[in-house]
Amino acid sequence: MKVALTYNLKKDSTPVQDSPAPPDFYAECDDQETVDAIRAALAEFHTVVLIEADEDAYERFRSERPDLVFNVAEGTWGAAREAQIPAMLEMLRIPYTGSDPVTLALCLDKARTKEVLQARGIATPQFRVAETADQVAGLVAGRGALPAPGAPLLRFPLVVKPLSEGSSKGIVDTALVRDADGLAREVGRVLALYREPAIVEEYLPGREFTVAMLGNGDTLQVLPVVEIRFDSLPSGVNPIYSYEAKWVWDTAEKPLEIFDCPARIDRELALEIETLCRRTWDALRIRDWARIDVRCDAQGRPHVLEVNPLPGILPQAEQNSCFPKAARAAGLSYNVLVRRVLDSAIARCGLRAGSGAIAPPAHFSLR
Numbered sequence: 001m002k003v004a005l006t007y008n009l010k011k012d013s014t015p016v017q018d019s020p021a022p023p024d025f026y027a028e029c030d031d032q033e034t035v036d037a038i039r040a041a042l043a044e045f046h047t048v049v050l051i052e053a054d055e056d057a058y059e060r061f062r063s064e065r066p067d068l069v070f071n072v073a074e075g076t077w078g079a080a081r082e083a084q085i086p087a088m089l090e091m092l093r094i095p096y097t098g099s100d101p102v103t104l105a106l107c108l109d110k111a112r113t114k115e116v117l118q119a120r121g122i123a124t125p126q127f128r129v130a131e132t133a134d135q136v137a138g139l140v141a142g143r144g145a146l147p148a149p150g151a152p153l154l155r156f157p158l159v160v161k162p163l164s165e166g167s168s169k170g171i172v173d174t175a176l177v178r179d180a181d182g183l184a185r186e187v188g189r190v191l192a193l194y195r196e197p198a199i200v201e202e203y204l205p206g207r208e209f210t211v212a213m214l215g216n217g218d219t220l221q222v223l224p225v226v227e228i229r230f231d232s233l234p235s236g237v238n239p240i241y242s243y244e245a246k247w248v249w250d251t252a253e254k255p256l257e258i259f260d261c262p263a264r265i266d267r268e269l270a271l272e273i274e275t276l277c278r279r280t281w282d283a284l285r286i287r288d289w290a291r292i293d294v295r296c297d298a299q300g301r302p303h304v305l306e307v308n309p310l311p312g313i314l315p316q317a318e319q320n321s322c323f324p325k326a327a328r329a330a331g332l333s334y335n336v337l338v339r340r341v342l343d344s345a346i347a348r349c350g351l352r353a354g355s356g357a358i359a360p361p362a363h364f365s366l367r
């Protein structure tokens with residue numbers, strides 16, 4: 001089968017068009033080593049072409065006409081950037097791995113995602129969105145604030161994050177705030193640096209987990225749960241998996257012992273987490289693979305923090321990437337993990353290896 005791998009490479013400097021761009025602009029993109037590792041895994045069984053997800057991608061798809069696309073492209077611009085390559089592929093009726101543009105765009109907006117979860121009765125921390133600095137005072141309880149109709153008044157401590165980022169972009173150690181001054185400071189920082197709204201969430205103080213999932217329908221598999229161990233962080237910092245924790249304090253040369261996998265959890269909590277994640281998967285119509293971040297409240301009950309339908313997969317064990325870590329704990333090597341994602345899409349789309357693509361139905365909602 002001819003498989004195209006689509007990706008966005010990390011660049012050395014931030015783009016001039018968006019000057020001044022935040023220093024973590026490319027944090028979600030892949031490095032060359034990851035692209036090479038995915039390509040090598042696909043090449044064990046298929047012919048692989050590389051297509052960088054830039055403005056030329058559409059023409060490349062038209063000239064290459066791959067049977068299937070393995071998509072890890074994060075996109076560069078806009079609130080629906082993760083949906084752009086899948087949208088092009090739907091236009092060209094080329095099948096691809098992973099969720100459809102609707103799900104990808106939805107999950108990139110943390111607030112809209114949580115609204116869907118709330119509508120389904122799936123636990124997720126209370127939140128509000130601040131689009132301007134002067135909305136901050138109306139978000140929190142006390143100070144005589146009146147909530148907007150139907151909106152909760154939040155209670156400190158709170159976590160402030162950019163609305164539409166991932167990889168802990170913009171979630172620095174100071175993003176956990178305990179008072180009005182801290183809240184105003186962090187919302188101001190997000191608005192100025194990312195030029196997008198800030199989502200303000202009630203802080204959950206309990207244990208944190210991340211859950212990798214693979215497959216579809218009856219073959220959907222929940223991989224061993226990863227726990228994030230905050231006791232491995234430098235002393236004195238906040239217990240959040242911040243940008244510094246992901247990218248500064250944890251290096252391949254000196255990895256932090258930040259993950260426990262399989263997490264040491266009792267059967268009751270394990271079942272609760274699995275049920276929460278399966279319900280989330282269904283509510284958001286996820287396909288083939290995803291990683292769901294979960295954190296417990298003060299009573300030990302798990303809530304969904306956010307959903308990653310394009311999870312990062314750094315190849316080396318020392319790089320501490322959650323999805324490959326969970327896969328290894330389930331006995332799946334990196335190459336088998338990549339192949340399982342591809343095979344899930346092949347089965348979902350009704351393709352047969354070696355026989356070329358069978359045109360999938362126009363609506364592409366195959367599950």
Ligand SMILES: Nc1ncnc2c1ncn2[C@@H]1O[C@H](COP(=O)(O)OP(=O)(O)O)[C@@H](O)[C@H]1O
Nearest residue numbers: 125159166167168169201202203204240241306
């Ligand atoms: N409401 C919250 N309560 C507790 N910790 C949180 C909350 N929101 C975010 N965090 C911490 O910040 C980290 C990054 O937030 P997350 O929403 O997962 O962003 P990203 O999409 O960048 O991964 C989480 O892994 C968690 O440690």
Ligand SMILES: [Mg+2]
Nearest residue numbers: 167168293306
């Ligand atoms: Mg996360």
